[in-house]
Amino acid sequence: MPEESHIYKPRKTEDMSDRAFRLGEGKISGYLSCSLGILSFLAVLCYQFPAYLTTADLRAVYDAKILQVALMITLWSSLGFALLTFILSKHRRLGAIGVVFSLLAFSLGGYTIPVRGVESNTLSLGLDWLILTLIASVMIFTFLEKIIPKYREQAILRPEWQLDLFYFCFNHLLIAVLLLISNYFVVTVFGWAASSQLQAWVQSLPVVVQVVILIVCADFVLYWSHRFFHENPGLWKIHAVHHSVEHMDWLAGSRNHIVQTIVDRSIAMLPLYLLGADKAALDIYVTFAAFQAVLVHANIGIPFGPLKYLVVTPLYHHWHHSSDKPAIDSNYAVHLPLFDRLFGTYHMPSQHWPQEYGTTKRLPRTFLGQLFYPFKRSQ
Ligand SMILES: [Zn+2]
Known part of the structure; x- marks a missing residue:
């Protein structure tokens, strides 16, 4: 169809108010607690099994001290956000998931695990690559999408975000x-x-x-x-x-x-x-x-x-x-x-x-x- 004969109409975004983040409901702190808890747990797994779960190229540039401080902040933040979630009374399940994963991370050594020398495997999962790119992407792009969105009414947790997050994880691990x-x-x-x-x-x-x-x-x-x-x-x-x-x-x-x-x-x-x-x-x-x-x-x-x-x-x-x-x-x-x-x-x-x-x-x-x-x- 020639471009001139097409009548362009604006997009109508469906109502996503039930998916939106609002201050004071405990949903923001709940999701933060849950995601930081899970990421901390995965980071501790990287410390425990570096040969299988981390990428050799990234290991070469890591600063062990900075990573440990970052993991400490992440773990305690997850517990702090969980507490806030319980106080705000809603979405307690998310806070509970954050607590469970943070405690699991602590029980496996938390942020005190020493960095060991690693023998490289030809093939390993890029769990460290996944964690770092996920944190960086969320910080950069959700910030940009919030300050200059095209569709302001589209929620961060829009339909099928879980499916696409799964694809993100799958591609980065491999x-x-x-x-x-x-x-x-x-x-x-x-x-x-x-x-x-x-x-x-x-x-x-x-x-x-x-x-x-x-x-x-x-x-x-x-x-x-x-x-x-x-x-x-x-x-x-x-x-x-x-x-x-x-x-x-x-x-x-x-x-x-x-x-x-x-x-x-x-x-x-x-x-x-x-x-x-x-x-x-x-x-x-x-x-x-x-x-x-x-x-x-x-x-x-x-x-x-x-x-x-x-x-x-x-x-x-x-x-x-x-x-x-x-x-x-x-x-x-x-x-x-x-x-x-x-x-x-x-x-x-x-x-x-x-x-x-x-x-x-x-x-x-x-x-x-x-x-x-x-x-x-x-x-
Ligand atoms: Zn295409």
């Missing part, structure tokens, strides 16, 4: 496995294409230029891989899991079928491997890509001004997630709108946001239902 698979893929399948002359030339360029090259090349391969997932009916069933989100926020982007996650990681790794940029350029690119991937799904209404024509913003990617007719199969780019403009898939009515999100055909609403959905014949 980081070592995912890295191993994507490395194996690029080296074995595309090892022949690596050119030392090209890599030496890339490394001779200023870091800023290297970062720009990484962004453009990664976006090119990610654009076509993404488009292929939309246009191939078999692959669409896998990608539809990501599009089944009906409420956009920072957590929504975590919803991905495991096959999708493996393919995306491997495809993204390909230009990084072939170009052989400096570590500084790689670090800047990976940080930019990780931040942008979360930001574009977020419930954030920042007016990006002319920047919105240069980089993919929440408005741009929200349109990709829309089930409004003119937006279907558009805005595939991950970093820059450039390739959507070049290949005719650009959709950006700058004054309007989507009316609806999600797939036109509704998917199962559980992790396992979505895991097996692409392989069912009757779809």
Whole structure:
């Protein structure tokens, strides 16, 4: 449908007042106590079984003293918030969960466990990676979503937040496995294409230029891989899991079928491997890509001004997630709108946001239902 003939209507967010956080009800302190208690317990498990539950790269940069102080503050805060929850009389169950996990953490050694030398396993779970990214993401993105939201009436605990949190945890725990698979893929399948002359030339360029090259090349391969997932009916069933989100926020982007996650990681790794940029350029690119991937799904209404024509913003990617007719199969780019403009898939009515999100055909609403959905014949 041509863009001009479509009548854009504002989105009507359902009433989420029963899900909202309000001061004085004990719900805020209850959730804080519960989450800090569980995170502390998981952190203590990391201390107890570092070879199996922590990532070697992160262990190399940890400051043991700072981590112990952070764990001490977290544990006592969980108990403090639990007390506040009991005083406020509502949501006592959340406070009780916080107390149980905090006491479990204390019984396993709490914040006094000494840091031991660790023999690295080839494969370990990234529990420490999960804890750190979860804390950082919640702090940065819920703050941004509260101060400059697009949909102010959308609650933090919007429908299906538990499902997307599960996806977040699942993907972060498996980081070592995912890295191993994507490395194996690029080296074995595309090892022949690596050119030392090209890599030496890339490394001779200023870091800023290297970062720009990484962004453009990664976006090119990610654009076509993404488009292929939309246009191939078999692959669409896998990608539809990501599009089944009906409420956009920072957590929504975590919803991905495991096959999708493996393919995306491997495809993204390909230009990084072939170009052989400096570590500084790689670090800047990976940080930019990780931040942008979360930001574009977020419930954030920042007016990006002319920047919105240069980089993919929440408005741009929200349109990709829309089930409004003119937006279907558009805005595939991950970093820059450039390739959507070049290949005719650009959709950006700058004054309007989507009316609806999600797939036109509704998917199962559980992790396992979505895991097996692409392989069912009757779809
Ligand atoms: Zn898509």
